Amino acid sequence: xxxxxxxxxxxxxxxxIAPDEDIHSISDDGNLRDQIDLDSMDFLDIVMELRKRFNIxxxxxxxxxxxxxxxxxxxxxxxxxxRKLAS
Amino acid sequence: xxYDAIIIGAGLSGLAGGIRLALFDKKVLIVEKHTVxxxxxxxxxxxxxxxxxxxxxxxxxxxxxxxxxxxxKLLKQLRFRHEEFRLCQQETSEIRxxxxxxxxxxxxxxxxxxIAEQFPDQIDGFLKLLEKIENYDELSLVNNAPVxxxxxxxxxxxxxxxxxMLFCPLAYYxxxxxxxxxxxxxxxxxxxxxxxxxxxxxxxMNYILNLMVEKYRRLGGEMQMGNGVKSIRTQNGKAxxxxxxxxxxxxxxxxxxxxxxxxxLRLCDPAPAELKEVKAGQMTFMESxxxxxxxxxxxxxxxxxxxxxxxxxxxxxxxxxxxxxxSGVLCCPNNxxxxxxxxxxxxxxxxxxxxxxxxxxxxxxxxxxxxxxxxQALEKLFKIFPNFSESVVFLDSxxxxxxxxxxxxxxxxxxxxxxxxxxxxxxxxxxxxxxxxQGFLGIIGATLSGISMANLHILKN
Ligand SMILES: Cc1cc2nc3c(=O)[nH]c(=O)nc-3n(C[C@H](O)[C@H](O)[C@H](O)COP(=O)(O)OP(=O)(O)OC[C@H]3O[C@@H](n4cnc5c(N)ncnc54)[C@H](O)[C@@H]3O)c2cc1C
Numbered sequence: 001x002x003x004x005x006x007x008x009x010x011x012x013x014x015x016x017i018a019p020d021e022d023i024h025s026i027s028d029d030g031n032l033r034d035q036i037d038l039d040s041m042d043f044l045d046i047v048m049e050l051r052k053r054f055n056i057x058x059x060x061x062x063x064x065x066x067x068x069x070x071x072x073x074x075x076x077x078x079x080x081x082x083r084k085l086a087s
Numbered sequence: 088x089x090y091d092a093i094i095i096g097a098g099l100s101g102l103a104g105g106i107r108l109a110l111f112d113k114k115v116l117i118v119e120k121h122t123v124x125x126x127x128x129x130x131x132x133x134x135x136x137x138x139x140x141x142x143x144x145x146x147x148x149x150x151x152x153x154x155x156x157x158x159x160k161l162l163k164q165l166r167f168r169h170e171e172f173r174l175c176q177q178e179t180s181e182i183r184x185x186x187x188x189x190x191x192x193x194x195x196x197x198x199x200x201x202i203a204e205q206f207p208d209q210i211d212g213f214l215k216l217l218e219k220i221e222n223y224d225e226l227s228l229v230n231n232a233p234v235x236x237x238x239x240x241x242x243x244x245x246x247x248x249x250x251x252m253l254f255c256p257l258a259y260y261x262x263x264x265x266x267x268x269x270x271x272x273x274x275x276x277x278x279x280x281x282x283x284x285x286x287x288x289x290x291x292m293n294y295i296l297n298l299m300v301e302k303y304r305r306l307g308g309e310m311q312m313g314n315g316v317k318s319i320r321t322q323n324g325k326a327x328x329x330x331x332x333x334x335x336x337x338x339x340x341x342x343x344x345x346x347x348x349x350x351x352l353r354l355c356d357p358a359p360a361e362l363k364e365v366k367a368g369q370m371t372f373m374e375s376x377x378x379x380x381x382x383x384x385x386x387x388x389x390x391x392x393x394x395x396x397x398x399x400x401x402x403x404x405x406x407x408x409x410x411x412x413x414s415g416v417l418c419c420p421n422n423x424x425x426x427x428x429x430x431x432x433x434x435x436x437x438x439x440x441x442x443x444x445x446x447x448x449x450x451x452x453x454x455x456x457x458x459x460x461x462x463q464a465l466e467k468l469f470k471i472f473p474n475f476s477e478s479v480v481f482l483d484s485x486x487x488x489x490x491x492x493x494x495x496x497x498x499x500x501x502x503x504x505x506x507x508x509x510x511x512x513x514x515x516x517x518x519x520x521x522x523x524x525q526g527f528l529g530i531i532g533a534t535l536s537g538i539s540m541a542n543l544h545i546l547k548n
Pocket of ligand 1: 095096097098099100101118119120121124125126127128140141142143144145146314315316317345346354372374490493494495496501521522523524528529530531533
């Protein structure tokens with residue numbers, strides 16, 4: 001996966017979790033929590049979706065890396081970089 | 088085969104927990120003793136009419152788009168859209184006591200204004216109490232020492248009438264404790280009933296339950312209906328297997344039980360030592376449903392729900408007599424903002440009841456007793472409400488015995504035991520409870536309970 005594809009994968013997950021929010025207006029460096037009103041229940045869902053879709057585990061101590069879009073991409077890219085997108 | 092999780096009970100908490108687990112590909116099975124889903128909040132059919140058992144109103148109404156309110160959390164965690172629940176808001180509801188009456192609706196400012204008008208010397212105290220309520224973390228899953236809601240109310244309010252008038256609806260809709268509530272429970276109920284308010288789903292409970300069952304099955308969740316759990320085999324502090332009524336045996340890594348705390352411990356084999364320390368709840372109710380040949384409004388019933396007491400001092404306890412006709416809840420399903428009116432007029436009347444009386448009654452006297460108690464209740468009711476007897480085309484009543492029979496909750500205790508296990512833990516490391524005895528009550532509460540217990544004990548691991 002490229003960084004852009006990782007970003008898209010995160011957007012897909014957010015769309016699933018928060019269908020009513022305007023996902024496309026998300027800026028890379030603003031806090032996700034503030035931009036689309038996510039709480040701890042939502043972060044659990046993001047982590048669960050990552051496990052379900054890509055079989056990767058995000059331990060609780062790493063949740064801080066999910067704070068902004070760019071930190072998400074930076075954190076996940078090494079984990080997902082060698083994955084192929086399912087066609 | 089070993090399931091990731093087996094859930095005991097297909098009530099709202101069990102179904103919600105099941106959906107959460109199935110969403111994330113857990114191998115999950117719900118086992119339900121009865122052939123119908125819903126538990127305390129089910130439905131039944133008589134003479135081609137379908138009645139909700141437990142639904143007066145759904146508390147916690149919040150509009151679409153709110154993701155942090157209890158309803159918003161429930162919807163997003165189960166991935167339903169707000170429209171799917173087809174909620175229709177209440178018109179107005181009332182708390183009616185001999186001296187005064189307070190009205191409220193889904194706009195909390197209305198109740199504040201009512202209190203300012205009816206209790207001018209109490210409004211400052213009420214606003215301070217409100218501040219305390221707003222800043223309280225009622226959803227903490229830590230078990231703290233109980234704080235009496237009546238004591239806290241008395242710190243802020245000096246008029247016992249206002250205290251009782253505020254306590255009455257909250258007790259009826261969510262107190263397992265007699266004459267009082269735990270303060271955290273009071274805060275949950277205060278927000279659910281007064282701040283957020285009531286709605287009903289178009290299509291009734293039947294409709295909501297179907298939505299949940301369909302979603303659960305679509306996600307691959309399994310269900311066994313009409314085959315209850317007979318015992319939970321335990322060994323060295325772990326639950327190692329389940330035996331069902333048909334003697335089949337099942338295994339799961341984790342068990343989530345919505346049967347009630349004491350009820351669940353009673354299933355454990357061998358019996359745990361803790362069993363002796365746990366007390367069953369006492370608060371149970373008799374409810375009558377009246378189908379009318381007119382609209383309730385035309386008979387002078389214009390509120391959505393009325394919580395009434397014929398005495399200034401409101402009593403909330405298991406009465407010494409079969410039912411206590413001196414206070415009750417009157418629900419009028421027609422008076423909700425449905426897009427198209429209900430086909431018939433309906434009134435539902437709920438009273439506190441004495442479980443032992445109904446339990447010990449010989450079978451042959453049961454029907455007559457129901458009739459007699461209902462008649463006494465109506466006689467009292469008609470002292471302050473218009474008489475609708477002439478308009479009744481169908482009626483039915485259920486008692487604590489019915490509730491116990493169909494839900495398995497000991498004593499027919501609708502809100503379970505007074506002591507709650509907020510973190511859901513039991514003496515066994517892989518057996519947890521959800522629903523009523525975890526401490527989130529009512530339809531929305533039980534559903535959230537199933538969600539949070541599934542999150543905490545299964546998904547987070
Ligand atoms: C008359 C009445 C009116 C109510 N009105 C309202 C209202 O207006 N608004 C509101 O919000 N709430 C109301 N409630 C409360 C609400 O219905 C409950 O709080 C909620 O449904 C509880 O859900 P639960 O999942 O915790 O428990 P339950 O619904 O009791 O679910 C437990 C399930 O477990 C099953 N079970 C038990 N033992 C076993 C076993 N050994 N093996 C297999 N299965 C088992 C039971 O059959 C049941 O289906 C009312 C309740 C009643 C009775």
